[in-house]
Amino acid sequence: MTGNSPSEKRLEQLREQAWADGVVAGRGVDVAGGPIPRKPGYYGQPVVKPPVWSWEIPIYFFIGGLSGMSAVIASAAVLFHHVDLVRTAMWLAAIGVILSSILLIMDLGRPILFINMLRVFKHQSAMSMGVWILSSFGACAVPGLIAVELHAHQVFGGTLDQLLRVAADILIFGSAFFGTLLATYTGVLIGATAIPAWFLHRVLLPIHFGTAGLGSAAGLLELFGHRIAPLNAIGFFAAAVESALLVWLTIDKHGAADRAIHEHGSGWLIRIGEILNGPLALILRFFGLVPFAAISFLIGALVSRFGWIAVGKVSGSDPEAVFAAERL
Amino acid sequence: MIGEGIQSTNQRKHSYVHDHVEVGFFTDPTVCIGCKACEVACKEWNHVPDDGFVWSGNSYDNTGHLGASTWRHVMFLEQDRQKGNQIVGSHSLANGDGEDPFRWVFLSDVCKHCEEAGCLEACPTGAIVRTEVGTVLVQNDVCNGCGYCVVSCPFGVIDRRPEPLPDAGGAFKCTFCYDRQKSGLVPACAKVCPTESIVFGRLDDLRARGAERVQQLQQSGYNDAQLYDPTETSVRGIHAFFLILGEPEAYGLPAKPQVPTIYLKSAWTSAFATAIASIIATLLAFAFFS
Numbered sequence: 303m304t305g306n307s308p309s310e311k312r313l314e315q316l317r318e319q320a321w322a323d324g325v326v327a328g329r330g331v332d333v334a335g336g337p338i339p340r341k342p343g344y345y346g347q348p349v350v351k352p353p354v355w356s357w358e359i360p361i362y363f364f365i366g367g368l369s370g371m372s373a374v375i376a377s378a379a380v381l382f383h384h385v386d387l388v389r390t391a392m393w394l395a396a397i398g399v400i401l402s403s404i405l406l407i408m409d410l411g412r413p414i415l416f417i418n419m420l421r422v423f424k425h426q427s428a429m430s431m432g433v434w435i436l437s438s439f440g441a442c443a444v445p446g447l448i449a450v451e452l453h454a455h456q457v458f459g460g461t462l463d464q465l466l467r468v469a470a471d472i473l474i475f476g477s478a479f480f481g482t483l484l485a486t487y488t489g490v491l492i493g494a495t496a497i498p499a500w501f502l503h504r505v506l507l508p509i510h511f512g513t514a515g516l517g518s519a520a521g522l523l524e525l526f527g528h529r530i531a532p533l534n535a536i537g538f539f540a541a542a543v544e545s546a547l548l549v550w551l552t553i554d555k556h557g558a559a560d561r562a563i564h565e566h567g568s569g570w571l572i573r574i575g576e577i578l579n580g581p582l583a584l585i586l587r588f589f590g591l592v593p594f595a596a597i598s599f600l601i602g603a604l605v606s607r608f609g610w611i612a613v614g615k616v617s618g619s620d621p622e623a624v625f626a627a628e629r630l
Numbered sequence: 631m632i633g634e635g636i637q638s639t640n641q642r643k644h645s646y647v648h649d650h651v652e653v654g655f656f657t658d659p660t661v662c663i664g665c666k667a668c669e670v671a672c673k674e675w676n677h678v679p680d681d682g683f684v685w686s687g688n689s690y691d692n693t694g695h696l697g698a699s700t701w702r703h704v705m706f707l708e709q710d711r712q713k714g715n716q717i718v719g720s721h722s723l724a725n726g727d728g729e730d731p732f733r734w735v736f737l738s739d740v741c742k743h744c745e746e747a748g749c750l751e752a753c754p755t756g757a758i759v760r761t762e763v764g765t766v767l768v769q770n771d772v773c774n775g776c777g778y779c780v781v782s783c784p785f786g787v788i789d790r791r792p793e794p795l796p797d798a799g800g801a802f803k804c805t806f807c808y809d810r811q812k813s814g815l816v817p818a819c820a821k822v823c824p825t826e827s828i829v830f831g832r833l834d835d836l837r838a839r840g841a842e843r844v845q846q847l848q849q850s851g852y853n854d855a856q857l858y859d860p861t862e863t864s865v866r867g868i869h870a871f872f873l874i875l876g877e878p879e880a881y882g883l884p885a886k887p888q889v890p891t892i893y894l895k896s897a898w899t900s901a902f903a904t905a906i907a908s909i910i911a912t913l914l915a916f917a918f919f920s
Contacts, residue, residue: 344705344882345688347695350786354777374912382916411775411790411799415755418774422756426891429778430754482905489904493897494890495781496748501890504897512904516912531919532912539911618781625879628886 343621350496352618353611358409360607362402363488366436367515367603368522369398370481373443375519375536377478380471387528388474389450394522395477396447399440402484406436428491435487439480446473485515492614498627499562499617500610506550507610513543514579514603521583521596529592537587537595544602545580548573558626560617568612575606639831640821643814646832652764653811654833655820655870656840657738660847660855662827664704664736668819669693672702675818676805679795689734695882696739698791701804702819707735707880715851735875738819738828739882741766741787741804743869745861746889749803752782757801764833764869765806775799784865784887806869833869843873864889 343349353359376391407416420437424430449470453463489511493504500507517540520533551572555564563569579602586595617623646653672678681699686692689706696703713733743765750758750766757772758779768779768788779788779801788803807817815821820830829836840857847855858878859871865887878885 343879344695344707345686345691347882348786349882349884350784351697351780351789353781354790371908374909378912378916381913382920384916384920409777411777411801412773415772415774418755418757418772419776421772422754424751424754424756426751426894427754427778428894428897429752429776433754478909482908483901485908486901486904490894490897490901491778492781493900494893495752496784496786496888496890497781500781501893504893505900508897508901509904512901512908516908532915535915535919536912539915614781618786621879621882624884628884 343625346621348619349621349624350618352615353492353495353497354411355409355611357608358405360604360611362405362409363511363607363610364514364518364604365398365405366402366488367485367511368518369395369402369443370439370484371512371515371519372398372523373439373446373474373477373481374516375523375533377474378532380474382532384528384530384532385454387523387530389454390523390526390528391519392443392447392450392474392477394519395439395443395481399436399443402436403440406433428487428494432484432487432491435480435483439477439484442473442476442480446470446477449473482512486512492610495614496624497614497618498556498620498623499560499613502556502560502627502630503551503554503563506547506554509543510547510576510606513540513547514599514606516540517544517579517583517599518603521599524592524596534587534592537592537599538584541580541584541587541595541599544576544599545584548576548580551576556627556630558622559630560627561623562613562617562620566613566616568609568616571609571612572606573609575602575604575609578602578605638826638829639835640816640823640826640829642816644811644816645814646763647761647808647812647814650762652833653806653831653869654743654764654836655740655806655817656829656831656836656873657740657870658827658829658840658843658873659735659737659875660843660852660873661825662704662736662738663825664690664706664734665824666693666704667822667824668702668738668828669700669704671818671822672804675807675810676701677796678802679791679797681795696741696785696787696789696803698789698800698802699795701740701802703739705735705737705739705881707733707737709733709735709876709880711854711876713852713875714847733875736827737872737874737881738823739872740819740870741806742785742865742871743804743806744784744887744889745866745868746864746891748782748784748889748891749779749788749801751889751891752778754778761806761808763806763808763811765808766803767805767808768801768803770797770800770802773800775801777801782890784884784889786882804870836871840871840873847873858883860885860887863887864892 372394379387486508489508520536583599691706712731861867
């Protein structure tokens with residue numbers, strides 16, 4: 303081998319590059335394989351573990367929020383005598399809670415053991431609280447819907463029907479109570495974790511998830527033909543709050559600690575979602591384009607849920623984010 | 631004390647489980663030789679499956695990180711720093727100042743078995759429990775794999791085991807060889823450690839031993855030797871603590887780990903406020919626009 307052969311020249315090249323830059327970034331060359339680690343932490347390995355949750359969870363957040371807040375609208379509709387609206391809203395609540403349960407069980411590593419969630423009640427675990435909230439919501443919403451429908455179709459007459467009406471009202475108010483918690487606890491669920499981009503925004507998250515649930519419920523009810531002024535007002539309210547949250551999230555930066563939101567592509571999912579269910583929904587509603595505003599809000603609410611889970615995966619894999627959050 | 635060999639606590643039978651004595655691991659990288667016997671012993675005793683083999687390119691560490699199928703992990707740190715009174719060579723390439731400090735540090739990482747354990751608090755099935763000896767144990771037959779412990783561990787230890795490995799779907803981490811301890815045996819990793827870099831014993835004894843070892847090292851010129859045992863944060867101390875050289879970040883250890891339950895109060899306050907505001911807003915919308 304002479305010093306002029308191509309492979310020897312390549313080695314010379316690499317040596318010079320290493321000498322000049324301290325780094326050789328070629329194909330098949332791992333910088334971390336060099337003698338001194340240059341990646342943050344331990345060879346850039348994650349310090350905390352990113353979430354293992356897949357697509358079921360953001361969809362569950364979306365459907366759970368929508369059905370929970372539907373029950374709130376249903377109870378207001380009971381109080382203000384919008385009989386048809388009560389029925390549609392309770393259908394949404396009941397179908398939503400069934401879909402939510404299916405999604406939650408699907409996401410488990412061992413779906414067959416889902417029942418073990420009901421062994422314990424732990425106030426310090428948002429997951430445990432969530433399971434009980436979802437179960438209680440289901441225990442109110444499904445019989446609530448049955449009672450509403452039996453009463454609406456006058457299946458029984460006389461006293462039994464009167465009792466049914468009272469039971470329906472109680473169950474609807476119960477659904478509303480657990481429904482608001484179902485829509486908001488999901489923010490606590492991901493806010494009280496070791497993932498920097500999540501726990502740094504633990505106050506914003508429940509507001510966002512709850513409001514997104516409320517606006518989605520109103521929007522979907524409007525799309526089902528309930529074009530009434532109260533739902534439009536709720537739509538305005540939710541879109542206005544979401545617009546404010548978009549501004550808050552844009553201002554509330556924590557440097558490297560939550561850079562997954564502000565610098566990474568997954569943060570765009572959140573922002574696109576927030577634009578759709580914030581300013582865009584507000585403008586569309588302002589110009590009276592109610593169905594479009596509703597669709598925009600619903601898509602935004604869904605996309606931003608996916609965004610938050612995606613951001614958690616990025617943030618949890620980023621050792622610098624964890625270290626930076628400690629220095630805040 | 632160091633180098634007691636077969637006379638040490640690592641080889642003795644004990645009755646800590648029966649006597650409800652708090653136990654711990656003290657892991658000392660200054661005597662670790664990076665043999666990975668602890669990793670092998672752990673996998674063999676606990677039937678932890680093979681989770682693939684990947685050349686990482688990170689020194690001699692092809693294990694990577696702790697996880698569902700890695701309960702002991704020997705870290706290989708290569709640092710341009712002096713190790714104790716190490717005599718450094720004069721063939722410097724990088725500095726050109728005639729000194730070329732270089733040290734190789736091995737540290738066997740493991741579940742910390744926190745005093746306030748994020749995974750235990752988060753577990754919604756009660757699968758994760760505190761044992762009589764103060765360690766944190768996942769009961770595999772109860773765990774339904776919800777994955778909430780994974781994001782609740784401030785050290786990134788516990789993980790859900792993916793398909794197609796045996797027992798997939800459940801969350802796994804170091805058991806502190808609870809099964810062995812119940813029979814008066816020492817955890818497998820400590821039992822096999824040839825240099826007693828991993829010491830098993832009573833937690834109070836180990837803390838004293840750790841403090842003494844740090845003093846001893848500092849006297850011998852290891853100025854950056856310190857204990858890693860976050861007792862000042864919400865984690866309130868760990869049962870498996872470490873001696874480290876330099877900063878915890880280099881070992882992928884958070885300097886101020888926090889148990890995520892401290893975030894609950896503000897998050898729930900926000901949730902309740904949102905819940906109430908949503909109800910009021912809905913009622914107002916119906917009251918004024920009907």
